[in-house]
Amino acid sequence: MRIAPRLSVLVMLALVCGCARGPKLVLVTGKLSDGGKSVLPNPKDDGLTIVFIPVEAGGTTYPTPLKKEDNTYTVYGPDSKSGIPQGKYKVSLNIMTIHSSPAVDRFNQQYAADKTPIEVEVTEPPLDIDLSKYKK
Numbered sequence: 001m002r003i004a005p006r007l008s009v010l011v012m013l014a015l016v017c018g019c020a021r022g023p024k025l026v027l028v029t030g031k032l033s034d035g036g037k038s039v040l041p042n043p044k045d046d047g048l049t050i051v052f053i054p055v056e057a058g059g060t061t062y063p064t065p066l067k068k069e070d071n072t073y074t075v076y077g078p079d080s081k082s083g084i085p086q087g088k089y090k091v092s093l094n095i096m097t098i099h100s101s102p103a104v105d106r107f108n109q110q111y112a113a114d115k116t117p118i119e120v121e122v123t124e125p126p127l128d129i130d131l132s133k134y135k136k
Helices: 003-019 102-110
Strands: 028-033 047-054 062-065 072-075 087-096 119-122
Touching: 028 047, 047 072, 062 072, 087 102
Parallel strands: none
Antiparallel strands: 028 072, 047 062, 047 087, 087 119
8 A cells, every 4th residue: 555655756756857857958050051152251261150049038049150161060058068949049140250341241230139030940950051041
């Protein structure tokens, strides 16, 4: 008769622990391009930061650099290894360069956090982003 109360306690603990885990994390990887070409005007000197911003207000943002050798990125998340929660994100882009130009300024304004047209669903990798799909 004592087995039933113990078993019910174990089941309740398992349920509580299972629910406390939170959303599934995804190690997001992908390639950033513009119609198959690099987005960086001068890959030798330029850099680019990609920021995943949860669509639901108040969430944590997740920045990552673009690897300019192959135009790929990986979003490791806050612990630098597990990834970010599944869900919808706006994606902002910012080119950092020593060769400022009107084209770079326009790019940075177009893909700024409050204006970016890029919205993605993070479910599983790879998550390639082609800017040609977001141009007006």
